[in-house]
Amino acid sequence: MTIFIDNKSGAPIYEQIYAQLKAQIISGALGEDELLPSIRALAKDLRISVITTKRAYDELERDGLIYTVAGKGCFVAPKNTELLREEHLRQLESHLAEALRLAALCGLERKDILDMLDIMEGDGNT
Numbered sequence: 001m002t003i004f005i006d007n008k009s010g011a012p013i014y015e016q017i018y019a020q021l022k023a024q025i026i027s028g029a030l031g032e033d034e035l036l037p038s039i040r041a042l043a044k045d046l047r048i049s050v051i052t053t054k055r056a057y058d059e060l061e062r063d064g065l066i067y068t069v070a071g072k073g074c075f076v077a078p079k080n081t082e083l084l085r086e087e088h089l090r091q092l093e094s095h096l097a098e099a100l101r102l103a104a105l106c107g108l109e110r111k112d113i114l115d116m117l118d119i120m121e122g123d124g125n126t
Contacts, residue, residue: 001030001037005046013048017056025065025076026087036066036074 003020005013024030036057037045043053057074060066067077103113 003042003046005048013046014052014055014059017042017046017053018059021056021060022063022065025060025079026084030076032076032078034076035072036076038073 001021001024003017005016009016011019021030021036030036036042039053039057040050043050046053057066057068061068061074064080064083065077066074068074099113
């Protein structure tokens with residue numbers, strides 16, 4: 001597990017930790033039931049406050065991405081397929097918005113974009 005803190009980012013440190021752990025969980029880089037570093041250990045490694053690390057872990061637990069076992073630590077929660085679907089839909093919407101922005105810059109029309117999708121899909125028939 002790798003976490004990078006960007007002090008120039010403007011995003012709060014707990015949000016950076018949350019976002020990076022969430023991305024690693026959703027991508028599968030952190031597997032189901034995998035033990036995460038303790039709050040204290042992660043805080044020490046990142047040279048940040050334990051309170052900051054705890055807040056990130058609390059947010060992850062609130063969102064169902066991790067769970068805590070008293071006396072044992074925090075673990076990656078079993079993947080919630082609905083949560084994964086929503087996250088993938090959100091990413092798709094973001095990519096489509098960017099594709100539409102670029103298409104407008106190129107002067108492409110809706111039909112041109114659909115033709116491109118057909119070609120990329122291997123269909124080629126419109």
